Amino acid sequence: MLNPQTLPSYLIQSDAVRERFARLKAREPILEVRGLGKRFVTPQGEHTALHDVSFTTHRREFVCVIGPSGCGKSTLIRILAGLETQTEGDVLVNGNAVRGPGADRGMVFQGYTLFPWLTVKKNVMFGLRMNGQGAGEAEREAMQWLDLVGLEAFANAYPHQLSGGMKQRVAIARALANRPKILLMDEPFGALDAQTRAKMQTHLLDIWRNVDVTVLFITHDLDEAIFLADRILVLKANPGEVQELIEVPVPRPRGYEQFTSPEFVATRARLDALIHPPVVEPDDDARVRPHMIRLTDVNDVVE
Numbered sequence: 001m002l003n004p005q006t007l008p009s010y011l012i013q014s015d016a017v018r019e020r021f022a023r024l025k026a027r028e029p030i031l032e033v034r035g036l037g038k039r040f041v042t043p044q045g046e047h048t049a050l051h052d053v054s055f056t057t058h059r060r061e062f063v064c065v066i067g068p069s070g071c072g073k074s075t076l077i078r079i080l081a082g083l084e085t086q087t088e089g090d091v092l093v094n095g096n097a098v099r100g101p102g103a104d105r106g107m108v109f110q111g112y113t114l115f116p117w118l119t120v121k122k123n124v125m126f127g128l129r130m131n132g133q134g135a136g137e138a139e140r141e142a143m144q145w146l147d148l149v150g151l152e153a154f155a156n157a158y159p160h161q162l163s164g165g166m167k168q169r170v171a172i173a174r175a176l177a178n179r180p181k182i183l184l185m186d187e188p189f190g191a192l193d194a195q196t197r198a199k200m201q202t203h204l205l206d207i208w209r210n211v212d213v214t215v216l217f218i219t220h221d222l223d224e225a226i227f228l229a230d231r232i233l234v235l236k237a238n239p240g241e242v243q244e245l246i247e248v249p250v251p252r253p254r255g256y257e258q259f260t261s262p263e264f265v266a267t268r269a270r271l272d273a274l275i276h277p278p279v280v281e282p283d284d285d286a287r288v289r290p291h292m293i294r295l296t297d298v299n300d301v302v303e
């Protein structure tokens, strides 16, 4: 195991990684978030969910957003999607202010949001038909997207016949079929078992490599964020503010063998420190620990 004391800093990048970031930042900005704030008025009073959030993502960048539960991740993505309005600041997609939902942004949520009464193919065709495409052309395109996510054999199946991972692949195909500039994903693999989740992460990176799309991916899984992202936006709670925008020093292409690499472990240690800062309250612990009655022989010791 790598010793945290002797780890390199997560800020150190190899030449290849540094050059990759330079190329990435030279690409045009797709999403610009400036001084974003959101206050909710509730019967209990005002609650600031987001405060002064600013960042820029570039074309074909993969950004992960992490932060503790309740720090405003879903609120942020809903504002970017145009499903919620901010109380301060601006969101620009390709230089245009977001004023509501639009075809330039596709969404994939954690819960399965497919239409249960439509086949897989018709689910993917739905947005295309809404945009006025003819049935034949929409079907051809839908089949191409299903091919990309590896589900062409299930085109005529209904959502209830699919596993959780397959449903999310259809959701990704459906979102991408509308050719969004940005794919907004809110904990899309959160409900999947560990093995399916790992497969979906690799699969998503494969798709992303083949499609001209910028991904904003919310997760509370730190390893998932490092595995997927170019950069990780770390939020803190109460109010939701940007703590740090981390450039992931792990080279691409990514693989699971990198989980134990010094860059990965160093980034993981930094995220841990930001998300789970050490709590110094030793007395609290002693107070709440219940009194234990010993129900075994005195010499019967276990570790």
Ligand SMILES: Nc1ncnc2c1ncn2[C@@H]1O[C@H](COP(=O)(O)OP(=O)(O)O)[C@@H](O)[C@H]1O
Pocket (backbone or CB within 6 Å): 040, 041, 042, 047, 049, 067, 068, 069, 070, 071, 072, 073, 074, 075, 076
């Ligand atoms: N519609 C709403 N009305 C009032 N408060 C809300 C509403 N939506 C979210 N909140 C509050 O805003 C904060 C951020 O919520 P959310 O964006 O869902 O966090 P996360 O996705 O990071 O867990 C929470 O404290 C939540 O209770």
Ligand SMILES: [Mg+2]
Pocket (backbone or CB within 6 Å): 073, 074, 075
């Ligand atoms: Mg959420």
